[in-house]
Amino acid sequence: QQPVQSPQAVILREGEDAVINCSSSKALYSVHWYRQKHGEAPVFLMILLKGGEQKGHEKISASFNEKKQQSSLYLTASQLSYSGTYFCGKANNAGNMLTFGGGTRLMVKP
C-alpha cells in the first residue's frame, strides 16, 4: 500500500520554509525521500532507518516517527533549486522493495 503525502502542492518564495508529510496505514520500516525535477528522473535525497532518526541534506532534513508511522521532510530557507516533486517511499520489511507516495509538488519563486 502506498504511503500518503501532504500537501499535494506548495508554492514558496525564496528563503521560506516548508514541511512535507508522509504517513502510512501500515508499519513503516524505513522511509526514503527522493526529488524529481521536471522532465528528469527521481534522485535520492536520504533514507531514515530508525524511529526518531533525523537526517540532513543541504538545508533539507527529515524526521521519522516509527510509532506514528510518519515522516516529515523539512526544507529550510528554500532556494530556487529546491523546486520539483518530492516523493516519500516506504520499503517492505526486508527493506528491498520500495513503493512511493503520490508526491508533493514544490515551486520556489524568486
Added chain:
Amino acid sequence: DAGVIQSPRHEVTEMGQEVTLRCKLISGHNSLFWYRQTMMRGLELLIYFNNNVPIDDSGMPEDRFSAKMPNASFSTLKIQPSEPRDSAVYFCASMTGSVGKLFFGSGTQLSVL
C-alpha cells in the same frame, strides 16, 4: 560509472503494436525495479527483481505486460499488445544490497496512439 541506461528515450507507437523497453543496470547492482509514472497514478512499482529473479510482480497491470532479466545487467519490459492507456513514462532503477538507494534511469516516454 555510466549509471542506469534506458532505451529508447521516446517511443511512439500505434495501438496493438508490441513495445519493448530496455534497461541496463549499474555494474554490481543486484536489484532491478520497473516503475511507471503518470499524472493520475503517480510513480507505480510494476515489478522487482533480485539477483535476476522476479520477486514481486503484483504491480504488473495485466497479462499484456511482461518483464525479463536474462542476465545480471540487463532487463526488458514488454507490452503486447499496447493500448493508449499504457502511455506513461517508464523508469527502471537499480540498487545494490538491501535498504539502499535507488539509481533511476532517464526513463522512456511511451505514447500509444
